[in-house]
Amino acid sequence: MAAGTTIHHHKPGHAQAGVRWRRPGGKGAGLWHFLSFAAPGTLIYFCLVVLPITLSFGYSLTDQALLRPKTHFVGLRNYQLLLQDETFLQSLRVTTILTLIVVIVPNVLGVAIAVLLDRRGWLYNALRSVFFTPMVISSVVISVIWTRILADDGPINQGLRALGVSEPPGWLSDPDIALYSLSSIVCWQMLGFCVVVYLAGLQGVPQELAEAAAIDGAGPARRFWSVTWPLLAPALTINTVVLLISAFKIFDHVKVITNGGPGTGTTASVALVILQEGFVENRTGYASAEAVVMLIVIALLSVITLRVLQRREVQL
Amino acid sequence: MRPTVPWLRPLVALVVGGVFFIPLYIALINVFKESRQVASGAMSLPIPPTFDNLIRVLTSPDSLFWSSLRTSVLVTSLSIIILTVLSAMLGHYLARQNTWWSRVIMVLLLCGLMIPPQVILIPITQVLKALGLMSTLQGLVLFNVGYYVPFGVFVFSGFMKGVPRELEEAAAIDGATRWQTFWKIVFPLLRPATASVLIFLGVWIWNDFLNPLIIYGPREGTTIMTGIYKSLGQYAADFGGMFALMFLATLPILVFYLLLQKQFVKGLTGGATKG
Numbered sequence: 001m002a003a004g005t006t007i008h009h010h011k012p013g014h015a016q017a018g019v020r021w022r023r024p025g026g027k028g029a030g031l032w033h034f035l036s037f038a039a040p041g042t043l044i045y046f047c048l049v050v051l052p053i054t055l056s057f058g059y060s061l062t063d064q065a066l067l068r069p070k071t072h073f074v075g076l077r078n079y080q081l082l083l084q085d086e087t088f089l090q091s092l093r094v095t096t097i098l099t100l101i102v103v104i105v106p107n108v109l110g111v112a113i114a115v116l117l118d119r120r121g122w123l124y125n126a127l128r129s130v131f132f133t134p135m136v137i138s139s140v141v142i143s144v145i146w147t148r149i150l151a152d153d154g155p156i157n158q159g160l161r162a163l164g165v166s167e168p169p170g171w172l173s174d175p176d177i178a179l180y181s182l183s184s185i186v187c188w189q190m191l192g193f194c195v196v197v198y199l200a201g202l203q204g205v206p207q208e209l210a211e212a213a214a215i216d217g218a219g220p221a222r223r224f225w226s227v228t229w230p231l232l233a234p235a236l237t238i239n240t241v242v243l244l245i246s247a248f249k250i251f252d253h254v255k256v257i258t259n260g261g262p263g264t265g266t267t268a269s270v271a272l273v274i275l276q277e278g279f280v281e282n283r284t285g286y287a288s289a290e291a292v293v294m295l296i297v298i299a300l301l302s303v304i305t306l307r308v309l310q311r312r313e314v315q316l
Numbered sequence: 317m318r319p320t321v322p323w324l325r326p327l328v329a330l331v332v333g334g335v336f337f338i339p340l341y342i343a344l345i346n347v348f349k350e351s352r353q354v355a356s357g358a359m360s361l362p363i364p365p366t367f368d369n370l371i372r373v374l375t376s377p378d379s380l381f382w383s384s385l386r387t388s389v390l391v392t393s394l395s396i397i398i399l400t401v402l403s404a405m406l407g408h409y410l411a412r413q414n415t416w417w418s419r420v421i422m423v424l425l426l427c428g429l430m431i432p433p434q435v436i437l438i439p440i441t442q443v444l445k446a447l448g449l450m451s452t453l454q455g456l457v458l459f460n461v462g463y464y465v466p467f468g469v470f471v472f473s474g475f476m477k478g479v480p481r482e483l484e485e486a487a488a489i490d491g492a493t494r495w496q497t498f499w500k501i502v503f504p505l506l507r508p509a510t511a512s513v514l515i516f517l518g519v520w521i522w523n524d525f526l527n528p529l530i531i532y533g534p535r536e537g538t539t540i541m542t543g544i545y546k547s548l549g550q551y552a553a554d555f556g557g558m559f560a561l562m563f564l565a566t567l568p569i570l571v572f573y574l575l576l577q578k579q580f581v582k583g584l585t586g587g588a589t590k591g
Contacts, residue, residue, distance in 0.1 A: 033409070034409070036405075036495065037406065037409040037498070038409040038410070038421070041405065041406035041465050041469070042421055044402070044458065044461050044462045045425065045428065045465045045466070047443060048443065048458065048462025048463060049462055049463060049466075050424060051439070052436035052440045052443060053435070053436055053439075056435060056439055113332060116325065116328060116329050116332065117329060123326055123329065126333075127330070127333040130336060131333070131336060134340075136569065137523070137566055137570075138522070138525065138544075138565070138566065139523065139525060140525045140541045140545055141544065141566055142339075144544065144562060145339055145340075145342070145562070146339060148342075148558075149339055149342060155342060155359060191336070249432035251434060251525075255525075255545075256525075256548075271434040274435075275434060275437070275530070278437070278438045279437075279530060284438050287438055288439075291434065291436075294432070294435055295435045298432065299430065
């Protein structure tokens with residue numbers, strides 16, 4: 001290998017011609033390469049993500065609050081308090097219900113619609129765009145549209161009244177229903193993503209396999225379950241993990257549509273509670289403990305889901 | 317396999333798509349309806365269409381739309397340009413270097429893909445305060461860059477696998493510096509990756525609500541999405557105005573998306589035909 005800097009650091013056994021760059025100097029050039037190409041992005045990332053994450057863990061062990069003159073180290077007391085904090089526990093329950101709905105419904109409907117749209121032609125192209133559109137629209141806009149549609153005097157209830165229902169449900173004002181209405185809105189918005197991912201997955205299913213199964217006498221349902229569905233496993237993995245993470249961190253829809261109500265915290269997600277605690281109550285130490293719990297839950301859920309789902313992915 | 321009922325699939329697809337589209341249809345027709353029409357028949361077509369709502373939003377005395385449009389355009393364009401440059405270079409570096417620290421950086425970046433902003437916003441506001449950038453446009457741009465750099469690196473470094481090393485080696489033999497090689501040889505080949513990074517990040521940053529709400533704050537003005545949130549009360553009785561504002565707020569990013577999507581496809585086929 002030529003003296004001076006080479007472009008790559010080779011693994012032994014991978015013989016490649018060493019190429020000399022014009023910039024002279026051994027170690028200095030490597031350092032210059034790092035400083036010019038890698039350092040700016042890495043530095044900003046460290047300052048705005050790695051450092052804050054570390055600080056979050058640190059703050060969660062203190063009683064830091066805006067109005068408290070001195071911050072003390074309190075060990076794990078914030079975490080002990082969390083276990084008895086009804087607001088936080090309820091937000092965990094609310095977020096879990098929402099996450100379950102948002103992981104299951106768009107996945108099921110998404111695969112059905114993808115199979116339906118898996119044909120060529122302008123009609124199917126146009127419909128694909130229709131399903132994808134909500135992904136390009138802001139959650140705020142979608143939330144306001146749905147708030148209007150589900151309002152007590154909105155189009156849905158007008159329609160129900162016209163059909164003779166005298167007391168149509170208060171989709172967003174009834175504490176028993178609001179969470180499910182909210183979840184449905186998120187499902188509607190995420191459905192397009194699932195459809196697109198499943199459609200991409202269907203492109204990878206070889207036509208010959210389905211035809212071979214058909215020759216062997218398998219009906220459409222049997223063909224789907226035995227041939228198509230196992231081959232869609234990677235798409236299921238992507239969709240489930242993305243839905244899981246986006247549902248568990250849900251904030252925008254809750255803030256705009258219900259702001260945690262109706263009643264006390266019937267739709268308050270974990271993210272809403274954390275930001276309430278951190279930026280309205282200004283108890284940043286306690287809010288950081290909540291944030292750490294949220295991060296751990298998300299990390300665990302995604303790792304477990306990935307493990308379980310990747311295990312059933314088949315190699316073609 | 318010949319389907320038994322040939323018109324069944326298009327019909328079902330059309331009905332399902334139609335039902336799915338109803339909310340967007342309602343939003344769209346309400347832009348062109350007078351407010352009292354909106355309150356009555358929600359599903360009826362706006363006949364005759366009125367442009368009063370759009371004009372009212374565009375000429376409102378507080379110029380909320382124009383000032384927040386300016387903020388959003390600035391924040392989004394600055395963020396995505398800086399992000400493309402930094403993450404393309406970092407992605408290239410990490411894809412080509414095989415040292416322990418480059419692998420550590422890669423793993424740390426991949427972890428960042430999963431972290432929700434809610435978890436780090438409290439310390440971020442303190443970091444930005446320490447830098448004197450809290451409640452400023454620069455602060456929001458800096459946050460966007462830091463938070464989305466993992467996504468950019470992920471896309472670019474993945475795409476780098478398809479760019480042959482020999483091209484860079486040939487350029488190096490011809491005497492090009494690393495900087496020249498990257499910007500003149502490699503970066504143009506990464507066009508599809510650049511387009512998808514611009515599309516995704518452009519849409520996410522334009523539509524972002526939480527981060528501008530906390531970081532930019534209401535004092536210095538609003539981005540277009542926090543502007544909509546702020547004016548919910550103002551438009552509480554004026555549905556037409558509200559839908560017009562949301563239509564105008566969505567239009568720029570929709571156009572941007574459609575334009576770049578074409579570019580994205582062009583880039584893919586352009587690369588395919590070159591030997």
